[in-house]
Amino acid sequence: MVKLSAVVCVQNQEAQLSDCLRKLSFCDEIVVVADRCTDRSQEIARRYGAIVIDGIFPLESHRRMAGVEASSSEWVLEVEPEDRIDAALAWEIRAVLQMRRAGDWYELPIDNYIGESLVRNGWTGVLSARREPRLYKRGLKSWDAGRVRTPVAMAGQSGGALTGAIRRLLGRDVGSLMERLNRFTALRAEDVVDTGRTAGLAMSLGQGIGELARSYLVQGGWREGRLGLMAGLLSGMSPLIVHLRARDVADGRRLAAEQAIETTQPATLRRVAGLSGR
Incomplete structure (x- = not known):
């Protein structure tokens, strides 16, 4: 059984965190990086059995590397608090890892929702993205220095994109x-x-x-x-x-x-x- 750790970085997003973590029960481990949180994010994370890394992380690379380094699995799945991993995508992720395909990392498509409306087109990276490298072996992903949406570099061999998509809830309106x-x-x-x-x-x-x-x-x-x-x-x-x-x-x-x-x-x-x- 290939082990998988989910890494979630949160900044005072308790309203979204519970639903996000509930969808990650298929992972072997959940690591939540609580960056300067003053709400109940840490309490919610522990309720779901997550490992909580609490601290001050000015740069995005600091947050994400802290989560990856705290994980103990061979594979990492990065998830944002506004992301939902539905059952079909969870099954596909597990199937890809168990079949041991040649890829060292995979892109995950993203379905962006505003309220109940799925908005497939028009995303440039400022507000969101259409796909991102989110599933990878530990040690293969690095981030440029920066506070938000920094460029990333992937080592190893790409396995392409999965079929299922992350459901991202960008907000009500x-x-x-x-x-x-x-x-x-x-x-x-x-x-x-x-x-x-x-x-x-x-x-x-x-x-x-x-x-x-x-x-x-x-x-x-x-x-x-x-x-x-x-x-x-x-x-x-x-x-x-x-x-x-x-x-x-x-x-x-x-x-x-x-x-x-x-x-x-x-x-x-x-x-x-x-x-x-x-």
Whole structure:
């Protein structure tokens, strides 16, 4: 029997966590990484028998590697709190592992739902994705440094994509998509300032037009009606919002640094004056 560990990274998402973990009973082990959680996420995870890693993980790579390193199985299944692994996909995952096919890692398709509506097309990675490498042998996946949706690298041989899809619940309505965009742009703005690779306004506008075209035209968002249009518009807005928020982050950090200097200078001057008076 090939052992499988599910790894779930959570940040104050208790409302989604219980349903997510209930669908993972087919796994041999569940590891929940609770990143700065102040809600009942840890309590819910332990109720389902999960191993809980509680701590502060500023970067996505920190969270995910902590979960993988805490797992004890040969294979890892990465799951988000908003993901649901239905019975058919669970059976397929187990069958693939038991048949010991040649692949070292597999992509899982993702069915994105807004409310009760399945939105198949128009996803560019800003709000969600259409498929991701989620099933892999330990030690074969690595993440770039960053806070959100960072690029990944896979070692070993790809086994292709499974047939069944993760059911991802993005929220009740369009407002949930906007909340998701707000979180994404806030974290991406921090990453931009950290790296110093800040795009200018004109470039950000150009990138936004490209994202809109890719979402609505290339990825087929036009097939999804108003929800596809909304996904395209939000994807197109993201580079400009990141640019503006990065400016705010940089200004905030600069002001904090100046205030820190002003706070320490008087104490330093008093010490120097005291030494001079001796």
